[in-house]
Amino acid sequence: MSGKLRIGLAGLGRMGRIHATNLGSRCARAELAAVFDVDSAAADRIAEEHGVTGVDSFERLLAADIDAVAITTPTGTHADLAVAAARAGKHVFCEKPISLDREAALRAIAAVEAEGVAFQIGFHRRFDPDWVAATERIHAGELGEIALLRTSLRDMAAPKAEFLAGSGGLFLDVTIHDLDTARWMAGEITEVSAHGAVVSDPGFTAIGDVDTAVVVLRFANGALGVIDNSRAAGYGYECSTEVLGSLATVRIDHPQSRHYEWRTPGQAATPLVRDFEQRYPFAYAAELDAFADAVRTGTPVRASGSDALAAFDLATAADRSWREERAIPVRCTESGYVLG
Structure with a gap:
């Protein structure tokens, strides 16, 4: 893989916007490539702000020109989206927790392991x-x-x-x-x-x-x-x-x-x-760059x-x-x- 890791961002609430800013301007080894939110107006607004593709479904996000996804949607959706991303061959960065249901979390972990993709959690x-x-x-x-x-x-x-x-x-x-x-x-x-x-x-x-x-x-x-x-x-x-x-x-x-x-x-x-957000201006960018490094080198993620x-x-x-x-x-x- 050459160049920066191209990440599609799912979920544009507060954490999603923080990651969008970091991927758009602060990360050295990862970049924002596409965004999705159930609020299409929010997706269009962030997409225009960062000059990237905005899509109206997670399926279209997975079909975009991306290497990985960052999941910052509501917690109840994390596990299913992680499974879908892994099955599409995309590496996964996911905010904590994976799920409020332990069995769903186990299914997500099993899916990323079966597909051989990197899976990092947002313990910043x-x-x-x-x-x-x-x-x-x-x-x-x-x-x-x-x-x-x-x-x-x-x-x-x-x-x-x-x-x-x-x-x-x-x-x-x-x-x-x-x-x-x-x-x-x-x-x-x-x-x-x-x-x-x-x-x-x-x-x-x-x-x-x-x-x-x-x-x-x-x-x-x-x-x-x-x-x-x-x-x-x-x-x-x-x-x-x-x-x-x-x-x-x-x-x-x-x-x-x-x-x-x-x-x-x-x-x-x-x-x-x-x-x-004020306390961790460096950590949020660093965790995405570390995720990109893990994808490139095949080394274990830190979280x-x-x-x-x-x-x-x-x-x-x-x-x-x-x-x-x-x-x-x-x-x-x-x-x-x-x-x-």
Whole structure:
């Protein structure tokens, strides 16, 4: 394959537009070739903006002059679209989770494996320069024996109600990122214990969900983990991680949108990021370039279907722990986690 990887983008909601911008102007090894959305006006608008083909069906997207597809449609459609793309011989980049139904996720993973196409999941922290550098040093042994991992993911304000209704809940939509980070940085997990609360909007109770949660993990290597999540932190968007080891501690905490401090009598202020788009300007482009590299070289992707399945299983364990008010033992296998 010569030149940039030509990607057809399915779904032009918020994440789709972020990927369209990156593929259209920021990626070095991948490019936007065609777009599809059920809202044909949105597809036409983005297609015109980036000078690419806009189509009115996923089938036509697969028939376009593309090497791969990026799936950023609503979660409930991910698995079926991934299967269709794989059977059409297209490599697949898919936002998390693969599905809210485990069997559907397994079918998608089986389809891409059977067709021999690359399948990468949008766990963007695995491509952020800060997390990558810290994790490489941990895996090289510079941190020593891990004792504790602490990680936070807090949104400034909750998404719209129509998104929440199909999101799968806090644990499958938000905590899943922290669970993937925990596995990646500190190793496999043996127990999940979750506590949830509704503090920002009683509407979360009405849909059987929570807006705030704390999850405690036990790792196979004896370490402990603590995750805290919020749908409505109010002050801004925060994503931070700290890992304590016997030789060192690493902390990733980068909430500022600008690297200056404004000082007035009696106080100092720094501008904070408002959302994940502001926090990860490099990671979203880097993950698509890494996907293109994996396709070209035939090397494994850095965030695989198996990683997505493991994070899904752990998020399911967290949700079950919260609902059943008990710790959930988990066991890692070749086909994901088995919940006790």
